[in-house]
Amino acid sequence: MIPRLELNNVSIAFDSTAVVRQVSLQLPEGDIGSLLGPSGCGKTTLLRAIAGFEQLQQGSIALHGKCVSSEQLMIAPEKRRVGMVFQDFALFPHLSVADNIAFGLNGQSSQQKRARIAELLKLVGLSELSNQHPHQLSGGQQQRVALARAMAPRPEILLLDEPFSALDPELRGQLATEVRLLLKQDGITAILVTHDQTEAFAMADQIGVMHQGALHQWDNSYNLYHHPATTFVADFIGRGTLLTIVVADKNSIDTPFGRLSGKLPPGSEPGGRLQLLLRPDDLHLTTKQDGIRAQIIERLFQGADYLYTLQLDSGDRFHCLAPSHQQHNKGDTVTLKLDIQDLVLFSDDGLAL
């Protein structure tokens, strides 16, 4: 199947400073993708290039198999059939909810327009408010109008640039889940730009983690967490700790916790020093005396569980999650059991083996 969106080796520079470096990805029809990364990593620039607002220095962008951008070519934004939703909603204040949604429906008969507006109002749950004006709506309702307006002409792809950042944190997570459902119901392919991983997890099928213009990994959320491609992804997604270990033999490594056995990835040579990824859910507190002993340095109450920062006698620090009804205090010594499913190892250059 032809992907709805395909980026091939895309690089973008401003005044000879590279801002996006050799990014390649594919998004199938009906899927929701997300570009996730810290401020300044190039997410918005890449989204603007997909919309047709930035010239490529190298590579190409295709929408449904048709090249729309390359070094030599730049099809105008209005010819790409791309929908956009921005952080500030950008609704027309003097138009009603229904007229805002109708704005993108030029060239259709009034009967077709009315039917599509009614369908979208129902989809976003605003049928009762169709005659209201934007200032009479809450932030969440306004963002739903902006979404319906961008969805109205059935774009090839919908581009969402930090669409929830002007809303309350509690509303953000809820709206991200709702918007995912709406896009799925209407079969719309979309890309969301965000620096908030909870939002990306709630909405996207595929997430691209970016750092300094490079796309480190384009994958589903499970793989980003459990099989990060680089130490940057390991650190950025979830609370990972990287511990230095030494490969003992074909099936075991020497770690600050002692010797661990498991399947080692190809490229782990005996005697080699590597980094082992440890997630907070790879360790459990136990009441048995014969486990690993560590001291609690910090604890963070997270409702259902505590996130403990622990330290071994060797000075190595790491995190561990434990149910909040088992309370332990700062300074306590606790016993731990390791439960690592896969040994995730990285070489010196930060790449997963």
Ligand SMILES: Nc1ncnc2c1ncn2[C@@H]1O[C@H](COP(=O)(O)OP(=O)(O)OP(=O)(O)O)[C@@H](O)[C@H]1O
């Ligand atoms: N028109 C421009 N001219 C020059 N530099 C630019 C331009 N637009 C963006 N940049 C620079 O490119 C880099 C990437 O910016 P971009 O807005 O794509 O990052 P971002 O990941 O979306 O960040 P944020 O989350 O803060 O919006 C930044 O260093 C920014 O200063």
